[in-house]
Amino acid sequence: LLDGLREADPNLVKLANGAGWVTGAGFVVGLLGIGLSYPGQPHVVNRLMALRDDAALRQGRAISIVWAVLMYSGMIVVGLVARVLFPALTGPGGQEGAFVATVDSLFSPVVAGVMLAAVLSAIMSTADSQLLVAAATVDHDLLGSKGGVRVSRLVVLGLSVVAIGLAALVQPEIFSSVLFAFSTLGA
Secondary structure, three states: OHHHHHHHOHHHHOOOOOOOHHHHHHHHHHHHHHHHHHHHOHHHHHHHHOOOOHHHHHHHHHHHHHHHHHHHHHHHHHHHHHHHHOHHHHOOOHHHHHHHHHHHHHOOHHHHHHHHHHHHHHHHHHHHHHHHHHHHHHHHHHOOOOOHHHHHHHHHHHHHHHHHHHHHHOOOOHHHHHHHHHHHHHO
């Protein structure tokens, strides 16, 4: 992997590439910014409010840190592997297909299908949590719990239509759209 990265671009195997403390500080601030937006997201706050005691909070904290380290490390490794195996993905927007291309080429179709289904299920789980929280917020906070199931369903339907419309209008780059949505929810 290191030889392939060095061949693709010698700067890929350098940790800071001579940028120094400014790049390091920007990296740390960026990571903190993403981490600090979690508590502002309604579907995450609901999960935190549902914890039964302090022990569950400590356990959840440990699990989430281990999970984040594994996931972010895995994303970096997949990105580096894709950079070596699929040099054509380095163009504008090409990086978005790194996971799909890597999984498709390295695993059997069954395993690749399961991995892609896992990613899609995580996306759907987040989306449905956000829709349900939005519907509950409109019913409880704006209408004083008078709207009932009908209003909640209409809110979910309306938000789904708006989300589909926005998805059709935005740039096809997934990462920038997700980062925008993540930051907006966090704010």
